[in-house]
Amino acid sequence: MSTEKLTIAKAINASLRTALETDPKVLVMGEDVGKLGGVFRVTDGLQKDFGEDRVIDTPLAESGIVGTAIGLALRGYRPVVEIQFDGFVFPAYDQIVTQLAKMHARALGKIKLPVVIRIPYGGAIGAVEHHSESPESLFAHVAGLKVVSPSNAADAYWMLQQAIQSDDPVIYFEPKRRYHDRSEVDTTAIPGPLHVARTVREGTDLTLAAYGPMVKTCLEAAAAAAEEGKSLEVLDLRSISPIDFDSIQKSVEKTGRLVVVHEAPVFFGSGAEIAARITERCFYHLEAPVLRVGGYHAPYPPSRLEDEYLPGLDRVLDSVDRALAYQG
Amino acid sequence: MSTEKLTIAKAINASLRTALETDPKVLVMGEDVGKLGGVFRVTDGLQKDFGEDRVIDTPLAESGIVGTAIGLALRGYRPVVEIQFDGFVFPAYDQIVTQLAKMHARALGKIKLPVVIRIPYGGAIGAVEHHSESPESLFAHVAGLKVVSPSNAADAYWMLQQAIQSDDPVIYFEPKRRYHDRSEVDTTAIPGPLHVARTVREGTDLTLAAYGPMVKTCLEAAAAAAEEGKSLEVLDLRSISPIDFDSIQKSVEKTGRLVVVHEAPVFFGSGAEIAARITERCFYHLEAPVLRVGGYHAPYPPSRLEDEYLPGLDRVLDSVDRALAYQG
Amino acid sequence: MTVDSTAARKPRRSSKRAGAKKAAGESELVQLLTPEGERVEHPDYSIDLSPEELRGLYRDMVLTRRFDAEATTLQRQGELGLWASLLGQEAAQIGSGRATRDDDYVFPTYREHGVAWCRGVDPTNLLGMFRGVNHGGWDPNENNFHLYTIVIGSQALHATGYAMGVAKDGADSAVIAYFGDGASSQGDVAEAFTFAAVYNAPVVFFCQNNQWAISEPTERQTRVPLYQRAQGYGFPGVRVDGNDVLAVLAVTKAALDRARTGEGPMLVEAFTYRMGAHTTSDDPTRYRRDEERELWEAKDPILRLRAHLEKQGLADEAFFASLETESDALAKRVRDTVRSMPDPDHMAMFEHTYADGHTLVDEERAQFVAYQASFAEESK
Amino acid sequence: MTVDSTAARKPRRSSKRAGAKKAAGESELVQLLTPEGERVEHPDYSIDLSPEELRGLYRDMVLTRRFDAEATTLQRQGELGLWASLLGQEAAQIGSGRATRDDDYVFPTYREHGVAWCRGVDPTNLLGMFRGVNHGGWDPNENNFHLYTIVIGSQALHATGYAMGVAKDGADSAVIAYFGDGASSQGDVAEAFTFAAVYNAPVVFFCQNNQWAISEPTERQTRVPLYQRAQGYGFPGVRVDGNDVLAVLAVTKAALDRARTGEGPMLVEAFTYRMGAHTTSDDPTRYRRDEERELWEAKDPILRLRAHLEKQGLADEAFFASLETESDALAKRVRDTVRSMPDPDHMAMFEHTYADGHTLVDEERAQFVAYQASFAEESK
């Protein structure tokens, strides 16, 4: 066993390093990923150790980055692409949606597209426009992509390993506001499957489901609620496509109430899909409608407003109270 | 009163013509919209009558089309852009999402972006890949855009008038498989608001909610169900952002059951948002979970499979039966 | 303040050259065989083919045209939903296709039936997507011929990335990306130029300028000849007579050799003409005059090579007759194969979205099975 | 088969010129004022400014630099979340900004503080987005200066569309689009070139090549000088010494005049240097050597004009002293304004997403109000 206390950023760095070491076909590419080590230093030191041929500073063109990554994958490489910030993935959206997602099906399975797209996402870092968004819905709706987001360093390490090993394109959303959160990473542990949720806190009164940056917020909410005598179960979904509905269902069958929390706007967000499907699956178990806490239907606001815009402890607890207020 | 029986395609053509005639700032632009009149002939004759300066054949570059349309709007024009097919909107997605949708807010309201983007969408026309998709979710999730889709010629005419007059960007999805459906258009009638749903058939047992091409399918389903003694109410939502939840709620409070039908994949589709919100609003009225009928989580299939992929009469009725089977 | 701006108003010499419309695009054209079938020399490109090789090129073009015509017929008969004819572009495709080596890799648009033929792809494989039974479905690695790509320009980036991979592998293969005059406007093609130049990727950009992008003439995409686009990205561009199979072969081969010897990308603009409609859904009478087509008929790529073969006595009647027979046989095989092409099983919808599976797909598949079973029950 | 491909392996003359690396980019540079402050002539561009005009340019540059430095300080003090300094690019921005007419329209990136200054935008307006109280928020039509655009390259298309509108209106205004060397790789910039050329739009593409796109040197974006990019799209490109305010002014004015007289687009590459970090979040010591910066320090745009003014006796001590005072006053005003810039009201989140309203926004606003009210109740 080899356990280390790592930040999420360092865990991702370690995971990329492991991948580059163990598989000569793995490439890291993106804007400023080389000498600079990325604007968040997530790729720090990799170009120095693996060379410019494997850790590639690209021209400033996201469609070009993903489009050439597809070509490299067709040649047998496993590119791990970095998009510098959430709001800059859109120039690559066409390549992701019309090519990367569909090419395996277009070839009736005869070719594989093992491309990972890493995207630091979410807000609360006081940034300017386009640097704080949560566009995961826009990828989850697209068949052919897998979408995941870790909430802690151990998952960050392992989920990236699994994403790189996957023969499918994986959009790997990194909770940038948690980059510096530190936790134990066992790089020798055999992890569970990539797309399975994990119960991070057990409870009986209500289920909180979240992923990425909101898991911590939900844990804080659960702790606060416990002081008021409410027992909340917290699920870390880990995967947004597919969503582990079985685990949510199991929890809701126990608690009877579900609140889904994400930073992304609520309207057409992942909470909608979860609410719809869980309501169908658990119609007779639900004692309250599935409630959703997330961003508003507005462009991500200037940073001085982001605390109001983002779901925080209080807004989560408010929804918890509203859900608990229903008489089942 | 000036009533005419028009196809949807002709009604859109007439609407563009009216707009070009009444407002010198209106422009029509896109690939092949000029001499050819568009691949569906929707812009037929417009360039001949209004000149190349107002009906503009553009280079083959969707980002360029939308990006220059934004610039033209900033100069005071009201561009109506045609994207040739649903699957070809993605190269323009960045301009739509990061610029068109957000620029009004970026300027704190000081500039307006009256750009309409017309997109023929949906399947059932036996086409090759990328020509049959329903990407409306990917626009509805984005604040700053309005998203509508007419189901008949009168709405096609009037909703386009209203979209062009709107000072907000509007994505106008045209149900291409219904282009040749004919109905009465009164070009003098004062229409209701753009974003309000309409009850197209009254019923008491269950509500079917749809928009665009699926309205007709739902009407057929309601007729078939009536023969079996089931009374279905059919709502034509007309607008996907905003969604007229009030009208849906009112109907569901009456019927107690709701099935949402769209061609787009169910996963993260508009049915999810409707199910989530209506369940919250009508928790004590719903006698069954809101059910959704739509496309599968797969790339739109080759045309020989599209009848199976698309929600047809039978699949709608199957969901109706499933919803009715619940004991409230 | 006074600023003397006459210099810029009258553009400087270097820019004037780029900005000014060439009197005749023809003069810049690499040509080795005139429309009348005369061999001519070019200072930069030459070619020396055996009679057998010449007959081979002729055969390729004739069979490709016949295949293409048969597909058009099959569309008319309702066997295909759509067809994108290459009529008129046979020389551009056969010349460039025959210039590739087995280990080279080809990224086509949706119209490269002639290139597919050169790569050894069974022509009936191309018909599946036009019939609507698949979206391509062949194994690209079998003949190093990628799937047809419909989203205009996308494949230029795939080709560039593939070529970056070839270079990483230290292989001396080259990659060729096909696209049209219309595609030259797409940002993806420009980005491919940038990546190819920056990484010196062994990729040849082969632009078939067939004068039209559906209803839009090339003037809607550029005001200077397209081959000149390359210069500004730092690699050479050349315009070749796209109806001259010899010139296309020579120029493409040179460009591919250049790529494989580490000299980086090159742009080849094959100046040709789309003789037919854009696709079987299109009606070119709405936007172009017959006279234009007639002008290009006189430059027909097949007739010109035939004239050459005949004038030089390189092929006899027997050759032409046996080719006719071979064409008929090909057409029949295509017809028969298409007609018997089965519709895909319904369950195919749920296959191949993912390589490693996806629980939602499993769930939806199961629901579909149950749904279908319900009909069986009802009809019991 | 033999194909003689030496011609292509050794690129043809025309392409060789484009493909070959210039021995010294300097030789192509339009320069009217040497780093030492000597006036030099250029065959294509000349300029004749009054002493007052020269002092005006100097003043613009000094005040811009002072404003920029103050903003950097304010960021360090936590008053701004971020700052993108223009240090070193004053001549490129003041020269080009002063070349515009009131009725011209400017589309900036996020770094055009000097251009904003020339357009009459109050510099404190620029700070809102960096402080995090808005995303720009000024009225672009007040000074014909569009909002800062962060998504690299997007504004090139807006500028082109705007210019298409200008042409439609028959106005003789011109439009100028700013972008960086990194941005030159974006598909949107290429598409802007295509649209501008095809519609002959009165737009000047002004590329500040400051040698870096965050940590990537210009070689990661192109292997030939960027100004050459224009040729392949059919309009002229020119490289100007971006640290020479006179040359930038002359070249930009010529380009704008050209545009307004119907001669279409032009690309101006201002060869300059980003003296500071990319933004206050950046650490350039990780990727570039001090020596490079030192080299460029010797070409400082402000010192060079000062040397000229002093050598020619065009400004006296009093001028420089009063400018110092003016600078201090500007800095103080900026500081005071920023510090007293209020945070936006929470309800501002729900404003301006739409011009015509949206029921969901109304619903969410109402929910938010109720939610906030619940705290008031609790605390009662």
Ligand SMILES: Cc1ncc(C[n+]2csc(CCOP(=O)(O)OP(=O)(O)O)c2C)c(N)n1
């Ligand atoms: C991104 C995108 N936009 C629009 C289309 C629709 N479309 C199909 S072919 C075509 C014209 C292509 O012209 P060109 O590149 O010259 O190729 P050609 O068809 O002439 O071979 C268009 C606009 C598309 N397939 N993809």
Ligand SMILES: Cc1ncc(C[n+]2csc(CCOP(=O)(O)OP(=O)(O)O)c2C)c(N)n1
């Ligand atoms: C589409 C997009 N991708 C990435 C970024 C992140 N980013 C901000 S500035 C920058 C470098 C820009 O370089 P350049 O165009 O040379 O302008 P400069 O900053 O040097 O003025 C990058 C990569 C962005 N803003 N937009």
Ligand SMILES: [Mg+2]
């Ligand atoms: Mg063409």
Ligand SMILES: [Mg+2]
């Ligand atoms: Mg730069």
